[in-house]
Amino acid sequence: MNNQYKTLKNQVKIPSIGLGVYLMEPGDQTRCAIQYGIKAGYTHFDTAQLYQNEQSVTDALNGLGIKRENFFITTKINRLNHGYDNAIESYQQSLDEAKLKYFDLLLIHWPEGPIRKETWKALEHLYREKRCRAIGVSNYTIKHLEEMKEYAEILPMVNQVEFHPYLYQKKLLNYCQKNDILLQAYSPLTHGEKINDEKLSKISLNYNKTNAQILIKWGLQQGLVVLPKSTKEHRIQENFDVFDFEINNNDMDILNSLNENLRTCWNPSNVE
Numbered sequence: 001m002n003n004q005y006k007t008l009k010n011q012v013k014i015p016s017i018g019l020g021v022y023l024m025e026p027g028d029q030t031r032c033a034i035q036y037g038i039k040a041g042y043t044h045f046d047t048a049q050l051y052q053n054e055q056s057v058t059d060a061l062n063g064l065g066i067k068r069e070n071f072f073i074t075t076k077i078n079r080l081n082h083g084y085d086n087a088i089e090s091y092q093q094s095l096d097e098a099k100l101k102y103f104d105l106l107l108i109h110w111p112e113g114p115i116r117k118e119t120w121k122a123l124e125h126l127y128r129e130k131r132c133r134a135i136g137v138s139n140y141t142i143k144h145l146e147e148m149k150e151y152a153e154i155l156p157m158v159n160q161v162e163f164h165p166y167l168y169q170k171k172l173l174n175y176c177q178k179n180d181i182l183l184q185a186y187s188p189l190t191h192g193e194k195i196n197d198e199k200l201s202k203i204s205l206n207y208n209k210t211n212a213q214i215l216i217k218w219g220l221q222q223g224l225v226v227l228p229k230s231t232k233e234h235r236i237q238e239n240f241d242v243f244d245f246e247i248n249n250n251d252m253d254i255l256n257s258l259n260e261n262l263r264t265c266w267n268p269s270n271v272e
């Protein structure tokens with residue numbers, strides 16, 4: 001199976017599918033999922049301080065003898081760790097626990113409130129110090145991103161948001177593309193809510209693929225980095241087996257018309 005990459009505006013390459021590890025238990029469950037992931041071809045892993053499994057992810061990778069430069073790992077500053085000093089201290093703790101010199105990508109998990117400006121200054125500092133290879137945000141709306149132009153010295157390279165055909169955030173996607181911010185799709189499988197939708201199943205039949213594979217491929221064809229999560233070996237494999245087909249324009253149009261503003265996770269629209 002063929003991995004593919006996107007290039008961030010600072011030229012860092014990022015594999016276009018990452019294994020999400022949200023709600024994976026630290027310890028054996030996370031370690032097994034990472035092992036299955038590596039076997040299937042994943043080299044990109046999406047964790048967060050909130051998930052409490054940063055250490056399990058890197059333990060698994062080290063246990064497999066994967067060289068540091070051969071995997072891409074993201075973490076995110078937790079909501080409780082906003083503020084300049086808190087962000088830096090908590091990030092150092094994440095590095096220590098994961099026994100890493102750097103994460104590849106460091107994100108602010110949630111826009112929180114005015115304090116996000118201080119937190120961003122901390123990320124800029126960490127980036128300049130080369131303690132991460134790229135910085136970005138998560139759950140930021142256009143309003144939050146526009147505001148960054150007023151206070152940021154380095155603009156975000158990534159915005160990670162919920163994105164799937166049932167939450168087709170086209171305006172946000174256009175904005176990010178125009179501003180050279182790579183959009184990452186979290187909950188690309190709708191957290192399981194729409195995985196058996198009949199409209200989706202009809203399209204899957206055309207390609208002899210599963211509904212999950214269609215959802216992931218749709219995200220890739222939108223130009224996104226896609227972050228599906230599973231703990232099961234056969235699904236982890238299935239979710240990566242999407243590089244041997246293309247969804248045609250007609251079916252893309254049908255998928256593009258499924259939007260119902262469905263949010264399966266957080267809604268940041270009202271965060272001031």
Ligand SMILES: NC(=O)c1ccc[n+]([C@@H]2O[C@H](COP(=O)([O-])OP(=O)(O)OC[C@H]3O[C@@H](n4cnc5c(N)ncnc54)[C@H](OP(=O)(O)O)[C@@H]3O)[C@@H](O)[C@H]2O)c1
Pocket residue numbers: 019020021022023046047109138139160161185186187188189190191192195210212213227228229230231232235236238239265266
């Ligand atoms: N930045 C943020 O605020 C944020 C928020 C949410 C998520 N995320 C990131 O995005 C990742 C993915 O999001 P998510 O975990 O919410 O949801 P998701 O990937 O959309 O869906 C995961 C659910 O779908 C099931 N599943 C996985 N593969 C499947 C398949 N091939 N067929 C049928 N069902 C399948 C999983 O169950 P099994 O595990 O039992 O297979 C799980 O219940 C997270 O792990 C995290 O890294 C980020």
